[in-house]
Amino acid sequence: ACTTGSQNAESGSTESAGQLTEADLAGKTIGFIPGVNDPFYISMQCAIETAAEGYGLKVSAQIPEQFEAAVQTPIVNSMVATKPAALLIAPTDGKALEPPLKQAVDAGVPVGLVDTTLDDPELAFTSVATDNEQGGAAAADALAELVDGKGKVLVIAFKAGASTSDARQKGFEDQIATHSGIEYIGAQINDNDPAKAASIVQAAIAANPDLTGIFATNLFAAQGAATGLRNANAQGDVKIVGFDAGSTQIEQLERGDVQALVAQKPSDIGTQAVEQAVAYLTGGDVTPQIGTETVVITQENLESMQDAIYKESC
Numbered sequence: 050a051c052t053t054g055s056q057n058a059e060s061g062s063t064e065s066a067g068q069l070t071e072a073d074l075a076g077k078t079i080g081f082i083p084g085v086n087d088p089f090y091i092s093m094q095c096a097i098e099t100a101a102e103g104y105g106l107k108v109s110a111q112i113p114e115q116f117e118a119a120v121q122t123p124i125v126n127s128m129v130a131t132k133p134a135a136l137l138i139a140p141t142d143g144k145a146l147e148p149p150l151k152q153a154v155d156a157g158v159p160v161g162l163v164d165t166t167l168d169d170p171e172l173a174f175t176s177v178a179t180d181n182e183q184g185g186a187a188a189a190d191a192l193a194e195l196v197d198g199k200g201k202v203l204v205i206a207f208k209a210g211a212s213t214s215d216a217r218q219k220g221f222e223d224q225i226a227t228h229s230g231i232e233y234i235g236a237q238i239n240d241n242d243p244a245k246a247a248s249i250v251q252a253a254i255a256a257n258p259d260l261t262g263i264f265a266t267n268l269f270a271a272q273g274a275a276t277g278l279r280n281a282n283a284q285g286d287v288k289i290v291g292f293d294a295g296s297t298q299i300e301q302l303e304r305g306d307v308q309a310l311v312a313q314k315p316s317d318i319g320t321q322a323v324e325q326a327v328a329y330l331t332g333g334d335v336t337p338q339i340g341t342e343t344v345v346i347t348q349e350n351l352e353s354m355q356d357a358i359y360k361e362s363c
């Protein structure tokens with residue numbers, strides 16, 4: 050089962066990275082700090098725990114209450130003080146998390162990045178993530194088709210400075226520019242708050258009667274955008290392509306409030322990150338950058354895509 054809260058890491062270990070055997074890993078702890086509590090990171094945590102268990106490793110997960118650098122940074126500091134064998138983290142800001150993670154590495158805690166990355170990811174032994182630019186481009190093509198290549202489209206960026214939000218927005222913008230009949234009216238930020246996404250959408254519809262489509266860059270942006278459309282009684286008239294596939298988003302897809310979801314593979318990210326941590330700790334081959342897939346879910350293929358739906362618990 051998913052465990053939250055802390056389990057104490059081993060202390061007093063004198064072995065350093067690359068000097069351990071797989072047998073030495075048993076009983077040691079991997080720290081995990083996701084961006085926030087959501088089904089994407091829950092799915093990732095479940096996979097991390099399963100993979101870690103295979104090596105006798107424990108997992109200590111500390112989950113920020115908000116997707117905010119100021120909330121995540123003290124969690125990093127307290128986790129590092131427990132000296133886990135390695136720390137897997139999704140930094141909520143590519144710049145602000147660099148100093149605390151540099152301190153972690155300096156204190157002898159190797160850092161692996163999952164999902165999001167840093168402006169300078171060099172300090173991490175690996176970075177495992179979706180190809181978010183490519184995902185944003187896939188969203189642009191899906192939305193262009195849904196709106197028949199016409200009208201105005203809007204992006205809801207969930208958090209400026211979070212690498213995933215920035216990359217999805219960039220991938221979308223570059224690709225939507227190739228659809229000449231579509232006018233891109235820009236990105237608005239919802240700060241990972243579904244209620245804010247809903248009000249952005251309601252205001253955008255009021256100001257732009259010819260709005261035809263919305264790309265919502267993550268789970269909370271998409272959930273809120275769909276709610277906003279329903280409040281404005283515009284569900285189905287304005288098309289939504291969302292990122293992520295939590296159960297609420299799947300319900301919205303089934304109801305026709307959302308037309309397509311770009312689903313990530315959080316379990317693959319988690320499993321591969323543990324494999325890389327083990328390789329790093331035992332002197333094996335480490336891959337500095339690993340890209341994981343996305344799939345596009347629609348009403349038509351939903352039945353065959355059940356495995357792509359994120360977990361609410363392990």
Ligand code: T6T
Binds near residue numbers: 292
């Ligand atoms: O979209 C995911 C994740 O990739 C992103 O970095 C933050 O938001 C999610 O966790 C979804 O809520």
